[in-house]
Amino acid sequence: MEFSEVNKNRHAVKSFNGEKINSDLLKEILTEATLAPSAHNIQPWHFVIVASQEKRAALSTVLPVNNAKQHESAGATIVVCSDVDLPERVIELVEIGGEFLAGFTKEALLEKMPLLFESYTESQLANYLALNIGLVAQNILLSANNRTIKTNVILGFDKTGVTEILGLDERYHPELILTLGYSDDEGKASYRLPVDFVTDIV
Numbered sequence: 001m002e003f004s005e006v007n008k009n010r011h012a013v014k015s016f017n018g019e020k021i022n023s024d025l026l027k028e029i030l031t032e033a034t035l036a037p038s039a040h041n042i043q044p045w046h047f048v049i050v051a052s053q054e055k056r057a058a059l060s061t062v063l064p065v066n067n068a069k070q071h072e073s074a075g076a077t078i079v080v081c082s083d084v085d086l087p088e089r090v091i092e093l094v095e096i097g098g099e100f101l102a103g104f105t106k107e108a109l110l111e112k113m114p115l116l117f118e119s120y121t122e123s124q125l126a127n128y129l130a131l132n133i134g135l136v137a138q139n140i141l142l143s144a145n146n147r148t149i150k151t152n153v154i155l156g157f158d159k160t161g162v163t164e165i166l167g168l169d170e171r172y173h174p175e176l177i178l179t180l181g182y183s184d185d186e187g188k189a190s191y192r193l194p195v196d197f198v199t200d201i202v
Ligand SMILES: Cc1cc2nc3c(=O)[nH]c(=O)nc-3n(C[C@H](O)[C@H](O)[C@H](O)COP(=O)(O)O)c2cc1C
Pocket: 010, 011, 012, 013, 014, 067, 152, 153, 154, 155, 156, 157, 187, 188, 189, 190
């Protein structure tokens, strides 16, 4: 599909036919989505595909009724987490990916980046992570739509409950839940403010 088509016909779909999406396809989507840019190329995301019957049922208990219904009919549910342990992520990047920032040596990265992240206040860190998570999440929606898989984004959930149910390591914070699936419902174009209203040219 042309990008403009993929973008234009992506709409929130909140009811699916229950057909499962296999993990290989989900990983293809996630691989494509992780081409998203991130600050310092730190890639501070972690995905949990909630696949087992047991975990899926438990997840429903910490979602408001309408969001639980979406999740229950979805072919896949992905919890998109941020990684708050950025110093550790630097080490992983250097170990797994080699020199990920052009012009820096591994030693310089390991020395400087953790200090930078440790200097962030709690709200600076939260903002930094949320921005990066938003970018990768949008890519998941578009990548899925390109494969005729419908999606929705869920922010309304009990974060502590999700953390407990999924047994998340404390470094991972659940930020968004994405429901994906097949549906006859195409969704519909929702209103957007005129671009001139939301834009200044200075
Ligand atoms: C950050 C975020 C949080 C959202 N949370 C929910 C939610 O908890 N439940 C829900 O049904 N839809 C949720 N949505 C879906 C929005 O309602 C929907 O994307 C919006 O109305 C625009 O419609 P569109 O996606 O079809 O363009 C959320 C969307 C975003 C981006």
